[in-house]
Amino acid sequence: MIRFAIIGTNWITRQFVDAAHESGRMKLSAIYSRQLEQARAFNADYDVELLFDSLEAMAQSPAIDAVYIASPNALHCEQALLFLQHKKHVICEKPLASHDREAEAMIATARQNQVVLFEAFKTASLPNFLALRDALPKVGKIRKVLLNYCQYSSRYQRYLDGENPNTFNPAWSNGSIMDIGYYCLATAISLWGEPQRVQAQASLLPSGVDAHGTVVMTYGDFEVTLRHSKVSNSHLASEIQGEAGTLVIEKVAECQSVMFYPREGQRQDFSKPQHINTMLYEAERFATLVAAQQVEHDGLALSLATARLLTEIRRQTGVCFPADSSIATKVV
Numbered sequence: 001m002i003r004f005a006i007i008g009t010n011w012i013t014r015q016f017v018d019a020a021h022e023s024g025r026m027k028l029s030a031i032y033s034r035q036l037e038q039a040r041a042f043n044a045d046y047d048v049e050l051l052f053d054s055l056e057a058m059a060q061s062p063a064i065d066a067v068y069i070a071s072p073n074a075l076h077c078e079q080a081l082l083f084l085q086h087k088k089h090v091i092c093e094k095p096l097a098s099h100d101r102e103a104e105a106m107i108a109t110a111r112q113n114q115v116v117l118f119e120a121f122k123t124a125s126l127p128n129f130l131a132l133r134d135a136l137p138k139v140g141k142i143r144k145v146l147l148n149y150c151q152y153s154s155r156y157q158r159y160l161d162g163e164n165p166n167t168f169n170p171a172w173s174n175g176s177i178m179d180i181g182y183y184c185l186a187t188a189i190s191l192w193g194e195p196q197r198v199q200a201q202a203s204l205l206p207s208g209v210d211a212h213g214t215v216v217m218t219y220g221d222f223e224v225t226l227r228h229s230k231v232s233n234s235h236l237a238s239e240i241q242g243e244a245g246t247l248v249i250e251k252v253a254e255c256q257s258v259m260f261y262p263r264e265g266q267r268q269d270f271s272k273p274q275h276i277n278t279m280l281y282e283a284e285r286f287a288t289l290v291a292a293q294q295v296e297h298d299g300l301a302l303s304l305a306t307a308r309l310l311t312e313i314r315r316q317t318g319v320c321f322p323a324d325s326s327i328a329t330k331v332v
Contacts, residue, residue: 001025001026001027002025002026002027002065002066002089002287002290002291003026003027003029003030003063003064003065003066004020004026004027004028004029004030004064004065004066004067004068004091005028005029005030005031005032005050005052005058005061005064005066005067005068005088006028006030006031006032006067006068006070007032007055007067007068007069007070007071007079008068008069008070008071008093009031009033009038009039009041009042010070012070012093013042013068013070014042014045015277015279016068016070016120016279016283017046017068018277018279019277019279019280019282019283020068020283020287022275022277022280022283023280023283023284023287025283025284025287025291026066026283026287028046028048029048029049029050029063029064030048030050030051030052030058030061030063030064031043031046031048031050031051031052032051032052032053032054032055032058033051033052033053034053035053036051036053039051039052039053050063050064055079055082056082059082059083059085059086059088060086064088065088065089065290066088066089066090066091066116066286066290067083067088067089067090067091068091068092068093068120069083069090069091069092069093070093071093072166072172072173072174073095073097073098073172073173073174073178074098074171074172074173074321074322074323075172076092076093076095076096076097076098076102076106077097077098077102077103077105077106077323080092080096080106080109080117081105081106081109084106084109084110084113084115084117085109085113087113087114087115088115089115089116089117089118089286089289089290090106090110090115090116090117090118091118091119091120091282091283091286092106092117092118092119092120093119093120094119094120094121094182094186095119095173095178095182095306095307095310096119096303096306096307097307098173098321098323098324099307099310099311099314099321099323099324100304100307100308100310100311102307102323103303103304103307103308104304104307107300107303107304110295110300111295111296114293114295115295116286116289116290116293116294116295116297117295117300118282118285118286118289118297118299119299119302119303119306120279120282120286121182121183121186121282121299121302121303121306122253122278122279122281122282123183123186123187123190123252123253123254123255124186124187124190124299124302125281125282125284125285126254126255126274126278126281127272127273127274127281128249128255128256128257128258128270128271128272128274129187129190129255130272131258131270131271131272132191132247132249132255132258132270133190133191134270135247135258135260135270136191136240136247138242138244138245138247138260138262139240139241139242139243139244139245139246139247139260140242140243140244140245141221141222141242141243141244142219142222142240142241142242143221143222143241143242143243144222144223144225144241145188145222145223145224145225145238145239145240145241146224146225146227146236146238146239147184147187147188147224147225147226147227147238147252148184148226148227148234148236148237148238148252149180149181149183149184149227149228149234149238149251149252149253150180150212150227150228150229150230150232150233150234151180151229151230151233151234152229152230152231152232152233153167153168153230153231155167155168156168156230156231159205159207164207167179167230168205168207168209168211168230169207169209170207170208170209170319170320170321170322171321171322173321173323174209175209175210175211175230175319176202176209176210176211176212176213176228176229176230176231177200177202177210177213177215177228177310177313177314177317177319178209178310179230180228180229180230180253181210181213181215181226181228182306182310183252183253184215184226184227184228184238184252185215185226185306185309185310185313186302186306187252188217188224188226189302189305189306189309190302192219192224193305194305194308194309195217195218195219195224195309196218196219196220197217197218198215198216198217198218198309198312198313198316199215199216199218199316200213200214200215200216200312200313200316200317201213201214201316201317202214202317202318202319204317204318204319208319208320209319210317210319211229211230211231212228212229212230212231212232213228213229213313213317214226214227214228215228215313237249237250237251238252243263244262244263245260245261245262245263246260246261247259247260247261247270248260248261254274254278255274256271256274257269257271258270258271259271
């Protein structure tokens with residue numbers, strides 16, 4: 001049983017804890033919050049003994065084997081390095097880092113300390129994503145791909161009202177491509193690797209982050225278009241068009257369904273049953289890596305490639321973060 005701690009007490013942390021417990025392979029053993037009152041409130045449903053308001057103290061605790069990091073993006077690298085250096089396994093919410101140099105430092109530290117570093121990109125572990133990958137040959141020669149995720153943020157009105165929520169604050173390494181656009185980008189890299197060329201455009205808010213944008217990734221004789229937005233809703237599916245047919249994916253982040261429309265013939269449903277808590281599959285994958293002490297895994301290459309492209313996309317669109325000018329590089 002993997003004893004794990006959490007950093008962050010929001011809804012996504014609760015969803016991960018429930019998924020980890022559902023796996024039967026992990027047990028919540030410690031909670032961190034800057035304010036112990038928040039840790040106690042979160043703990044009401046879990047009843048763990050160890051509550052911390054010091055990250056250093058939690059990293060040193062012999063009562064935990066791993067940590068789940070769900071803090072703001074700008075804190076991922078510093079917090080992950082601390083726990084990796086104390087030889088704790090780390091599962092970190094996406095995006096893994098603010099930029100590619102941070103991702104490189106995190107991966108190097110995991111290797112030097114022989115512990116697992118895993119980015120919590122749940123899509124790649126979903127049964128329907130695996131079904132999609134297996135079905136790719138059915139479309140024949142790929143010609144066009146659209147990966148679409150546009151969702152009006154529940155925090156956007158707060159931004160319009162003059163507040164500065166994390167979602168639209170560059171101090172926390174956030175914005176559309178770093179949040180929901182990430183799912184489209186990482187999905188493309190999971191399926192086809194890094195592109196030959198990437199071209200990006202975005203509409204920036206006065207705060208400096210992107211409100212929405214479009215990315216075109218060129219793979220030889222086909223291209224992948226990513227559409228992402230945090231200030232509008234889309235009800236369109238994603239699709240992979242080939243000369244022999246088209247695969248249609250509902251809600252790409254969750255892969256709710258996978259349908260194949262052959263150029264001739266009847267529609268085929270390749271969808272698989274999925275647990276209602278789709279974080280279950282990433283929790284199981286992380287537990288498998290930890291149990292096997294598999295420090296080297298294919299997720300590292302995916303995380304690094306995604307970080308490189310996120311950095312390049314922000315360069316092209318003019319999105320800059322305070323984190324871009326500094327990096328915690330202490331590696332032991």
